[in-house]
Every structure is written in structure tokens, then in C-alpha cells.
Amino acid sequence: MQNTPTPALLAAPHTPRTRCLAAWAALALALSSASAAINWYVPNPDYSIARNWNERILEGIRMDTPHPPGQARNLFSFSVCMYDAWAAYDANAVGFVYRGKHTAPDVAAARREAISYAMYRMMLERHAFSRTATNQAVRNPEFMSLLGYDPENVSRDTSTPAGVGNSVYDAVSAYFLEDGSRQSAGTPFPTANPPVAYPDYPVGHPRRYVFVNGMMDPFRSGTMDTNNNNSLLDVNKWQRLIVAGSIDQNGFPQNPLQGYLGAQWLWVRSFSLSRTDENQPWIDPGPPPYLGTDRHQEFLDNLVEVIRASSELTTQDGVMVDISPASIGDNTLGANDGHGYTANPLTGQPYVPNNVLRGDFTRALTEFWADGPTSETPPGHWNSIANHVSDDMTSFRIGGAGPEVNRLEWDVKLYFSLNAAVFDAGCAAWSVKRHYNGWRPISAIRYCGGHGQSSDPTLPSYHTNGLPLVADLIELVTEATVTSGRHAGLTPGKIALLSWPGQPEFPAEQTSGVKWVHAEDWMTYQKKTFVTPGFPGYISGHSTFSRAAAEALTGITGSKWFPHGLGTYTLPALVNEAGPTQPVTLQWASYYDAADQVGLSRIWGGIHPPADDVSGRRVGAQVGQTAWALAQKYFDGTVADSEIHLDSRPLADGNVELRYTAVRGLFYTIHSAANVNGPYSAGDTTKALEASIASTNAPADPQKFFRVSSSLAP
Numbered sequence: 001m002q003n004t005p006t007p008a009l010l011a012a013p014h015t016p017r018t019r020c021l022a023a024w025a026a027l028a029l030a031l032s033s034a035s036a037a038i039n040w041y042v043p044n045p046d047y048s049i050a051r052n053w054n055e056r057i058l059e060g061i062r063m064d065t066p067h068p069p070g071q072a073r074n075l076f077s078f079s080v081c082m083y084d085a086w087a088a089y090d091a092n093a094v095g096f097v098y099r100g101k102h103t104a105p106d107v108a109a110a111r112r113e114a115i116s117y118a119m120y121r122m123m124l125e126r127h128a129f130s131r132t133a134t135n136q137a138v139r140n141p142e143f144m145s146l147l148g149y150d151p152e153n154v155s156r157d158t159s160t161p162a163g164v165g166n167s168v169y170d171a172v173s174a175y176f177l178e179d180g181s182r183q184s185a186g187t188p189f190p191t192a193n194p195p196v197a198y199p200d201y202p203v204g205h206p207r208r209y210v211f212v213n214g215m216m217d218p219f220r221s222g223t224m225d226t227n228n229n230n231s232l233l234d235v236n237k238w239q240r241l242i243v244a245g246s247i248d249q250n251g252f253p254q255n256p257l258q259g260y261l262g263a264q265w266l267w268v269r270s271f272s273l274s275r276t277d278e279n280q281p282w283i284d285p286g287p288p289p290y291l292g293t294d295r296h297q298e299f300l301d302n303l304v305e306v307i308r309a310s311s312e313l314t315t316q317d318g319v320m321v322d323i324s325p326a327s328i329g330d331n332t333l334g335a336n337d338g339h340g341y342t343a344n345p346l347t348g349q350p351y352v353p354n355n356v357l358r359g360d361f362t363r364a365l366t367e368f369w370a371d372g373p374t375s376e377t378p379p380g381h382w383n384s385i386a387n388h389v390s391d392d393m394t395s396f397r398i399g400g401a402g403p404e405v406n407r408l409e410w411d412v413k414l415y416f417s418l419n420a421a422v423f424d425a426g427c428a429a430w431s432v433k434r435h436y437n438g439w440r441p442i443s444a445i446r447y448c449g450g451h452g453q454s455s456d457p458t459l460p461s462y463h464t465n466g467l468p469l470v471a472d473l474i475e476l477v478t479e480a481t482v483t484s485g486r487h488a489g490l491t492p493g494k495i496a497l498l499s500w501p502g503q504p505e506f507p508a509e510q511t512s513g514v515k516w517v518h519a520e521d522w523m524t525y526q527k528k529t530f531v532t533p534g535f536p537g538y539i540s541g542h543s544t545f546s547r548a549a550a551e552a553l554t555g556i557t558g559s560k561w562f563p564h565g566l567g568t569y570t571l572p573a574l575v576n577e578a579g580p581t582q583p584v585t586l587q588w589a590s591y592y593d594a595a596d597q598v599g600l601s602r603i604w605g606g607i608h609p610p611a612d613d614v615s616g617r618r619v620g621a622q623v624g625q626t627a628w629a630l631a632q633k634y635f636d637g638t639v640a641d642s643e644i645h646l647d648s649r650p651l652a653d654g655n656v657e658l659r660y661t662a663v664r665g666l667f668y669t670i671h672s673a674a675n676v677n678g679p680y681s682a683g684d685t686t687k688a689l690e691a692s693i694a695s696t697n698a699p700a701d702p703q704k705f706f707r708v709s710s711s712l713a714p
Contacts, residue, residue, distance in 0.1 A: 040139060043146050049112040050082050050411035051390075053119045054383060056143055060123070061380045065131040065248050068541050069262045069426030070181070070198050072379040074126050076271065076423035077176050079415040081118035083634075085168045086111050086412045092637040096416070097665060098171040099712055102164055110161040111408065113149060117165025118172070120144050120151060125173055129184065129197035131252055175665075179269040200263040209263040209434070213239040216443060218531045221520040222450050223443055232447055235465075236290040238536035239443040247529040258534035265430030271420045272630040273428060273623065274661065274691035281431040282424075283622055285615040288438045288538040291448070291465060300468055302609035303448060306441045309604045310499040311473055313366075313525055314514040315359035315581055323361050323586070324354035325566065329593035333621055334614045336596070341589055346565035354587055360580035362604045364571040366525055368586060369542065369601040378542050378598070379422040382549035385567070385594070386418055389553065392563035398635060400558010417631040418552045421624045425548035428623050429541045429616065438538025441609055442524055442531070449495045449519020461493050467519060473498050475516075487516050495519040500606075503528040504577055511578045524606030527576055532607055540608045543599035543616025544623065550591035551624025555632075560590040567594060595620070630663070639663055640712050648706065651696070658695045660708045662688035667714045670695060676705045685714045 041059045043052040057078050061071050084095035089107045104110035120140060127136035141151035149162070156170070157163035177183060185199050201208040214231025216223045216239050223232035223239060232239050240258040248254050266279070273282040289295035289302060312319075322328070330338035343350050369381070376384060390396075396410035397403065405413075445467070448454075452461030453476055455469040460476065467474050477496050481487040487496050496516045502523040504510035517523075524532055554560045572583040588594040599613035633639035646660040662668055667687050671680035686693070697704070 040142075043143070048406075048408040048411045049115050049147070050086075050408055050415060051387065052147070053078070053082065053115065054387065054411070054415060056119075056123070058376055058380050058383060060127060060130065060136060061376050063130070063132045063135065065252055065254075066377050067198060067261060068377045068379065068545070069265050069268070069430050071377045072419070072423045072426035072545070073176070073179075073181055073183075073268070075379050075383060075415075075419040077126070077172060078119060078122055079412075079419040080172050080175075081122050081168055082115050083412050083416040084172065085114040085118045085165050086409070087634075088114060088164050088168065094634045094637050094639050094712060095168075096634060097175045098168045100158060100164070100167065102158060104161065108408070110164070112147075113161035114165035114168065115412075116144065116147055116149050117153070117162045118168040119165075120149075121166055121169035122172065125169075180264065180267040182264050198262065198264070200260060207264065207267065209260045211240065211260075212237040212437065213443075215240055215242045215257055217242050217244075218442060218523065219244070219528075221518065222446050232443055235444055235447045236292075236439055237437045238439055240534060241442075241531055243529065243531055245529050247527075261533070261535045262426075262430045263434065263535075265427060266434040268427050268430075269664070269689060270424045270427040270691075271664070272627045272691070273424050276659070276692050276694075281435045282428045283432075283619045284435070285432065285539060285619055287436050288609075288611050288615070291444070298611070299444070300448065300454065302611050303441065303445050304468060304470060304474065306603060306606060306609050307445065307467075307497050307499060307522070308470075308473055309362070310497070310522070310525065310606060311514050312358055312362050313500040313604065315357040315579070316513050317359065319358040320355050321358045321361055322353045322355050323584075324351045325587055325589035325593065326351035326353055329589050329596070331592070331596050334618045336600070338593075338596075344565040345589070346561055351566075351587075351589075354585060356584055357581060360582065360584050363525070363574055363576070364580055364584035365586060365597060366601045366605040367574055367576060368569060368571050369598045370526070370605055378545040379419070379426070379549075382418065382422060382546065382553075383415070386414055386549075386553060389557070389563060389567070390414065393557075397558065398556060399632065400556075413631075413635055414556055416634075417556050417628055418549060420631055421548040421552035421627040422545050424623045424627050425544045425620055426541070428619050429539055429544040430535075432539045432615075432619070433536040433541075436536070436538050438536045438612070440532055440537045441606055442522065444609075445497075445522045446520050449497065449522065453495055461495065467495055467497075474519075490516060490518060497522055499523070500525050507575070507577045509578055522606075525576060526605060526607070537608055538612050538615070539619060540599060540602055540612040540616035542602050543595070543608075543613045544620040546595035546598040547592070547617045547620025548624035548627065549620075550595040551621055552628050552631075553591045555624070555628035560592055562588060562590065562594075565589055567591075633663075640666060640710055642666075642710070644668075644708050644710060646706065646708050656697050656704070658697060658706055658708075660693055660695075662691055662693050663710070664688050664691060666710050666712060668693065669709050669711075670697075671707050671709065672697070673705050674703070680705075680707060682709075687714070 041055050080096050084098040087093035087095045088100055088102050089111055123140050130136050144151040153162045155163045156167050158167055183197055213233050215225050217226050218241055225231040242257045244256055246254040246256045275282055289298035291299045325341050327340040329340050396405050448465055448467045451463040452466035453469050454464055454466040475496050477487045477490045477492050477494050479492050490496055497519050498514055499517055499522055501512050501515050501517050504512050567588045568585055570583050570585045602608040642663050644660050648656050648658050651657055667685050669685045670683045673680040
């Protein structure tokens with residue numbers, strides 16, 4: 001049973017500090033020339049205040065060291081600031097963290113100001129831990145000035161929009177500071193010397209990650225370390241790399257020896273996900289295939305598919321493919337069984353074929369979704385896509401139905417629901433990564449290839465853990481194949497793979513193509529300063545983020561289709577090597593089609609096997625649907641009426657454990673009675689920080705009945 005939500009308190013009317021749009025535009029124009037010199041984003045007066053802040057968020061991400069789950073958390077935190085500041089001036093919407101209600105003579109102006117102050121304060125906090133903290137510290141107050149607001153206004157007087165915004169920040173910051181991410185390792189903001197954000201737990205802590213395998217130098221044969229010692233103790237577990245001259249995806253020098261990015265994310269508090277054991281994944285897709293188990297063959301099949309994808313990273317084979325929605329898309333969830341669409345579902349017209357060289361498509365697709373230099377990471381990438389989707393829409397209706405809303409309301413609710421989904425996707429994916437500690441293809445392919453071939457016991461180099469032989473893809477090197485030139489320069493008895501051999505010395509002018517290489521030297525389609533990410537493979541974060549984002553976009557737009565039934569992006573140049581031979585225009589009919597191609601891009605890139613992708617898509621779908629369902633309840637004000645499921649079980653000591661479902665941030669009270677009809681007496685009220693709450697009760701009577709109520713305030 002739920003209580004009626006507590007009526008929101010209205011603050012006294014006030015006179016806001018209004019800003020003329022024309023004056024704002026003039027100020028932006030006056031400062032744009034100075035900002036353009038360093039390519040800073042200048043607010044666009046045609047955008048909503050939320051869109052302008054979102055562009056500033058993405059700018060900051062591109063300048064930072066990539067941390068996909070961390071940036072997803074930032075995006076959601078920023079989105080909560082915007083949404084809660086907007087909802088503070090709405091009679092029905094419920095804020096996620098801040099629940100105060102306020103009035104203003106000019107609500108539109110008050111919202112712009114409150115959103116800006118909440119965002120500004122949160123950016124000061126989060127950018128203090130950025131790799132470019134000094135630049136960001138200069139830029140943030142300048143951005144506020146561009147918008148026409150005083151960055152020195154720290155008032156918490158909620159009779160003013162600035163005070164509302166600053167108060168929203170206080171509440172949102174406090175909520176996320178202790179969410180398990182170790183944002184600042186427990187150091188509150190501000191501090192004179194901000195620590196590195198998101199560190200693992202200290203040595204000796206039971207939650208600290210312990211490496212199973214030693215490091216691998218990818219520029220030595222096999223899975224060797226820098227001393228040429230085999231350091232792969234368990235092929236079924238992740239092996240970190242040591243990469244000389246390591247540079248992250250945004251161009252910052254890195255420690256050559258990888259750590260584990262997001263090792264603690266198993267314990268980060270999510271938005272909408274629920275579990276009863278904090279040490280288990282939020283959503284458990286089951287383990288990946290392992291070598292030497294009943295899924296041995298599946299493990300090898302996954303390696304074959306990654307090698308096959310690598311063999312397709314060339315235009316020299318002349319293979320042409322149609323990459324339009326006429327031929328690609330319409331997959332069932334977790335499969336690649338679609339064959340496109342007979343017609344555009346929105347226009348009724350057939351899709352125009354888009355024929356390109358397969359090697360151009362595979363490389364362009366991989367680099368587009370890899371989020372390479374100036375990376376927004378996948379969560380930011382989907383924010384950018386969402387902005388383009390919104391720009392192509394002609395009307396805005398939440399969920400595709402109901403009354404039309406203005407662009408500010410649309411943007412605020414879009415960012416909240418989208419970034420709730422990608423934040424939860426990061427929590428879900430990284431919890432699975434930590435739980436299973438899954439292998440990466442570069443270690444597995446080199447390990448199995450180094451053992452030999454597993455197809456024919458009568459041939460040389462046979463081993464049950466070897467790679468299967470596949471004609472024109474995975475072959476046994478012999479004296480004859482070397483002499484004939486097919487495997488020129490390779491060693492007889494070893495296994496040869498037809499693959500991309502690694503980044504050329506001068507990638508701006510040279511193309512590697514594909515060639516026969518020793519299996520122990522197999523390389524990912526990545527920059528030689530990066531090679532593969534610093535965390536376990538299973539499940540694919542890209543696949544999980546992308547499917548969750550696709551679900552959120554489908555939910556809020558009311559349709560799975562891109563506007564006009566076609567989303568496009570043209571990639572004119574590559575980074576890993578020269579190319580493509582001509583610009584490649586990627587095309588998708590639906591958000592799901594785009595998300596599926598993200599997963600495929602990671603296979604072509606050598607980062608993930610199909611098992612990582614498929615499971616990531618399925619987890620992402622569940623995450624996105626769950627996040628969207630909960631977000632709507634905040635929008636329409638019904639979140640306090642969410643259904644509560646209550647279960648009980650006897651404990652060995654005679655007590656009773658009650659467990660009930662909850663919505664984080666709401667307040668719950670357990671009521672008990674000796675008789676089912678009551679009367680019931682209320683116990684203590686608890687603020688829910690998890691979605692499954694356990695409470696132990698010692699019954700004083702032979703039988704006792706319980707019920708739980710919820711409310712927005714204690």
C-alpha cells in the first residue's frame with residue numbers, strides 16, 4: 001500500500017533576473033572570435049538552455065581521459081541537475097533528487113537560470129577531476145558569462161532562480177558522492193588538490209581487484225610480457241597489456257601498464273536496476289564461453305569469427321556490399337538475422353542502395369563507433385545522436401503521444417531518460433565485467449594459435465586447444481606453402497591467419513591491408529598506442545550502452561525509427577590508416593539497427609568476440625526498457641505510486657526478514673499489526689538508496705502482518 005504523495009511546498013513568488021535573448025546572442029557573438037581560437041563551444045541562441053549545456057558537456061568529455069562508465073555517470077548527474085531544476089517549476093513532475101517546488105513571474109526565464117546554476121556548480125565539481133582541469137576551470141565561468149549569468153553568485157536563497165539552481169546542485173552532488181563510484185576516493189569537493197577520480201579500492205581491501213594473469217606486450221609474439229615470459233595463466237580470464245608509448249583515445253599519454261578502468265563499478269548505485277546481492281551483476285547473462293569446458297567449441301568458434309572479421313579489413317579483395325537499410329537491419333534481439341526492409345516504413349518508398357567496398361565499410365564503421373580521437377565515449381556519442389534526432393523532428397511529444405511540449409521540456413526529459421539508460425548500462429555492463437573477468441580476443445587468439453591447430457590429429461601442430469583450420473583464413477604453414485609464396489616469410493609448423501597486420505608506420509599515407517601473419521602476432525584494428533581497452537571484455541560495453549540508448553530513444557520518441565526513416569553519418573577519412581577509398585555514408589533505419597552495428601564494429605575492431613556483443617545487446621535492452629519505464633513516472637508525477645512487492649522469510653534465529661521493492665530516493669515505512677485487518681502501527685521511515693530493501697523484524701506475537709507505504713518526503 002502506498003501513501004498519497006506529500007503536496008509539494010511552493011516558495012514565495014519573486015522577481016527573476018531576466019535576460020534578453022538578443023542581448024545573449026550579442027554577447028555570444030562578441031566573445032566567439034576569442035573562443036574560436038581554441039575551438040571552445042559558444043552557446044547557440046537558437047538552442048534551449050539544456051541543449052547548450054549538453055553541448056558543453058560533450059565538449060568537456062572530448063577533452064578528458066575516456067572513462068565510459070564514469071562519463072555515463074557524469075552525463076546522468078548533469079541530466080538530473082537539468083531535470084530537477086526544470087521540475088522545480090512544474091506542478092506535476094517529481095524531481096529525482098531535489099523535490100522543492102517554486103514559482104516565478106517568468107517561469108521560462110527562471111528555469112533557464114536555475115538550470116544554468118545547477119549545471120555550472122556540477123561542472124565545477126566534476127571538471128576538477130578532469131585531465132584538463134585547468135582549462136575547464138577557466139572555461140566554465142566564461143561559459144556562464146556567455147549565457148548572461150554571474151558565476152560568482154553562490155546564493156542558496158530559493159526565492160531566486162540562482163538559489164534554486166545552486167540548491168539543486170547541493171542535493172544532486174550529495175546523492176552521487178556516496179554512490180560507490182569512488183568519484184574522489186571520499187574527498188569532498190572542493191579541495192585544493194583533487195585526487196584522481198574513480199580509483200580502485202586500496203591494497204588489502206576485499207573489493208580491490210586482483211589480476212589473475214600477468215601483463216602482455218602486444219608487440220612480442222604470443223602472450224609474453226616484456227621479459228619474454230609467458231604471462232597468461234588462465235586464458236579464460238582477462239589479461240592486461242603493457243603498451244610502450246601508450247596514448248589514450250583523446251591523445252593523453254598513459255601509464256604503459258594498464259590498470260582496470262572501473263574495477264569498483266560492480267558496487268555503483270544504479271538508477272532503476274534491482275538486485276538482492278550487491279556482489280552479483282545487476283543483470284546476469286550467464287558466463288561467456290570458456291576454453292576446456294562444455295562450451296569449448298563455442299569459444300573457438302568465437303575466435304574464428306573475430307579472425308574472419310579481421311580478414312575483411314581490406315579493399316584489395318574488391319568485395320562490394322550494400323550498406324543501406326534495403327539490405328542491412330531488422331535483426332531480432334541478440335542476432336544478426338535481418339535482411340533490411342522492403343521499403344522505408346515512414347515514407348513507403350524503397351531505400352536507395354548504398355554500394356561500397358566492404359573494406360571501406362568495415363573500417364569506417366569500426367572507427368566511427370570506436371570513439372577514437374576526441375572521443376565522446378559511447379554514452380556521449382549517443383547524446384550527440386539524440387541531438388541530431390531532435391533537430392530532425394518537427395514536433396515534440398513525450399513518448400510520441402499526448403500534448404506537444406516546447407524544446408526545453410523535450411531536451412530536459414530526453415537527456416534525463418537517455419542518460420539514465422546509459423548510466424544504468426554502464427553499471428550493468430561493468431558489473432558483469434567484474435563478475436566474470438572475461439577474456440579479450442588478442443590473448444585468446446594468440447594463446448590458441450600458439451598451441452597449433454585443433455582440426456586434424458594427423459597433421460602437424462595438433463592440439464585440442466589449437467585454432468580450427470579454415471581454408472583461406474586459418475591455415476597450417478608448411479615448407480610447401482612458404483616456398484610457393486602463400487605464407488612467405490612465415491615459419492613451417494606455425495598457424496597463419498589472414499588478418500590486418502597492425503597499424504602502418506605512417507598511417508596518414510599508408511594502408512596495411514590484410515596479409516598472412518603468425519597467429520601469435522595477431523593484432524586488433526586499433527592504433528598501436530592503444531591496442532585494446534584496459535578492462536575485461538565480457539560483456540561489450542559498446543553493445544550494452546547502445547542498445548540501452550536505442551530503447552530510451554524509442555521510448556521517448558514513441559518510435560524506433562530515425563526521423564524520416566533514415567539516420568546517416570558520412571565518414572570522409574580514417575585514423576588507423578589511410579582511407580577510405582571514398583567517403584562512406586553509414587545508414588540506419590532504426591535506433592536498433594544503429595545499436596546492432598555498434599556491436600559489430602567491435603568485432604571488426606578485434607575488441608570483442610560475438611558472445612560479448614550478443615549478451616551486451618540483450619542486457620542493454622532490459623536496461624533501457626527499465627530506465628524508460630521509471631523515468632516516465634517522474635515525468636507524470638506517479639513515481640510515489642509505484643507498486644511495492646513485499647516478501648518475507650523466516651530466519652534461523654527466529655526473526656523474520658522482510659524484503660520489498662523500492663524506488664531510490666523515496667521514503668518507505670513498514671507498518672505491522674497482529675491482525676490482518678489492523679490496526680497497523682508505523683515503524684521507522686527509511687530513505688531508499690537501493691531498489692530492493694531488506695529489514696529484519698523480531699515478531700513478538702505468534703503471528704504478525706506487515707505492509708509498506710511510500711512517500712516523496714519523510
